[in-house]
C-alpha cells in the first residue's frame with residue numbers, strides 16, 4: 001500500500017552536536033615522548049630517561065601510561081601539547097603508580113586528580129584490588145592529592161631517594177588505596193571523576 005506522504009510528520013529540527021570536551025586523556029604514544037621529556041626534566045629531581053619511557057611503552061606489558069592533552073590541538077594554541085602524564089604497573093592484583101606529573105604552568109586545575117582517577121579506573125579494569133605508590137616525604141602537593149582520593153600512609157622507606165644535584169636525600173612514604181575492587185571505595189571515585197570532568201570542561205572551555 002502506498003504511504004500517505006501528506007500526513008508524514010516533519011523531521012525533528014537538527015540538534016546541534018554536543019560541544020567537544022576541551023581536553024582528553026589518551027594512552028601515551030612514542031610520538032608524545034619529546035613533550036613528555038620536556039615536562040619530565042621540569043617536574044622531577046631525578047627524571048627518567050627517554051630510553052626508560054621507550055622501554056615502558058614498547059616492552060613492558062604490565063605498564064600503562066596516559067597523557068592529558070587538548071582534544072583539538074590546532075584549535076587551542078593557548079595550551080601546550082601535553083598538560084599532564086602518568087603511568088602504572090599492574091602486578092597480580094596490585095597497581096603501582098610509577099609516575100604522575102602536571103605541567104608546572106597548569107597545576108591546581110584538577111588535572112592531576114583527573115589523571116589519577118583515570119589511572120585508577122584502568123587499574124580497576126585490569127582487576128587491581130589495591131593501588132600503592134612511593135612519594136617523597138616532603139612532597140606535600142602529591143601527598144595531599146593521594147590523600148584526597150583515599151590513599152593512606154602505610155609505611156616509610158628511609159633515605160629511599162638519594163642525594164642529587166637538585167635535592168637532598170629523602171625518605172619515601174608508602175601510600176596505599178585499599179579495596180579498589182569494592183563498590184564502597186569505587187563508587188565515590190566514579191562520582192568524583194564526573195565532578196572533576198565537569199569542572200575541567202568548564203575551566204578549559206575558553207581561552208584560559
Ligand SMILES: CC(C)(COP(=O)(O)OP(=O)(O)OC[C@H]1O[C@@H](n2cnc3c(N)ncnc32)[C@H](O)[C@@H]1OP(=O)(O)O)[C@@H](O)C(=O)NCCC(=O)NCCS
Nearest residue numbers: 043100101102107108109110111112113135141142144145
Ligand atoms: C602532584 C601534582 C601531580 C599535582 O597535580 P595538579 O594537577 O596540580 O593537582 P590538582 O590540581 O589535580 O590537585 C588535586 C588535589 O591535590 C592536592 N594538591 C595539589 N597540589 C597541591 C599543593 N600545591 N598544595 C596542597 N595540596 C595540593 C589538593 O588536595 C588538590 O585538591 P584541591 O585543589 O581541591 O585542594 C603536581 O604538583 C606535580 O606535577 N608535581 C611534580 C611531580 C610530582 O611530584 N609527582 C608526584 C610524584 S609521587
